[in-house]
């Protein structure tokens with residue numbers, strides 16, 4: 001049964017989509033996509049093995065073709081992870097904090113284009129792949145606001161090792177400005193920076209450019225700095241340093257926490273993010 005809160009949110013999303021159905025961008029077709037769509041668009045929460053993902057979030061758990069607010073999303077059991085963000089980044093009227101797939105038609109919010117490109121770089125079906133998207137329709141955009149963070153600590157089977165945060169990021173409207181995403185691991189309430197340069201696919205020469213709905217989308221997989229982690233459970237937080245509302249449209253998918261086992265890799269301090 002839907003709560004009043006959910007109904008209001010759904011109504012806001014529907015209004016957003018209906019407004020967009022009259023926009024030219026909503027009408028165009030899907031470009032050819034690569035073969036192979038075998039990768040599941042599901043969340044998995046597995047305990048660690050060396051170099052294996054301790055945690056993966058791909059935003060597909062029990063979602064269909066209906067846009068879903070980030071705070072309504074519940075990831076896979078047994079952890080049933082949930083997420084939150086700063087209020088601006090949950091504001092549906094600003095097209096922020098919406099989990100969506102291409103088939104859902106995000107309309108003027110445009111998020112479905114990022115979901116499509118992220119499906120392509122992540123090996124999922126571009127039409128059905130879900131991603132967390134934000135469109136920043138208006139400002140003011142808070143500096144370094146949190147766009148997503150875990151609410152339930154992710155248990156670790158061993159401590160005192162290096163962990164990395166990996167994330168696929170897509171950006172649209174790169175003719176204006178892109179996001180400036182900053183990666184952190186969480187040890188309880190302690191926020192541990194895991195980046196040097198914020199992530200901006202728009203200015204990243206190594207980002208791939210996809211054409212979706214006849215508009216370019218820049219996307220790439222990013223890996224944080226390794227963090228020597230001593231806690232018994234871990235979380236993550238992603239902030240956005242970009243304060244512009246024009247542009248600053250992006251999607252996030254396939255968030256992974258990965259354990260490193262090679263000590264030679266420790267402390268190099270070289271982020272693979274641009």
Ligand SMILES: [Ca+2]
Pocket residue numbers: 041058059060124129130131253254
């Ligand atoms: Ca996904």
Ligand SMILES: [Ca+2]
Pocket residue numbers: 135136137138244245246247248249
């Ligand atoms: Ca925007």
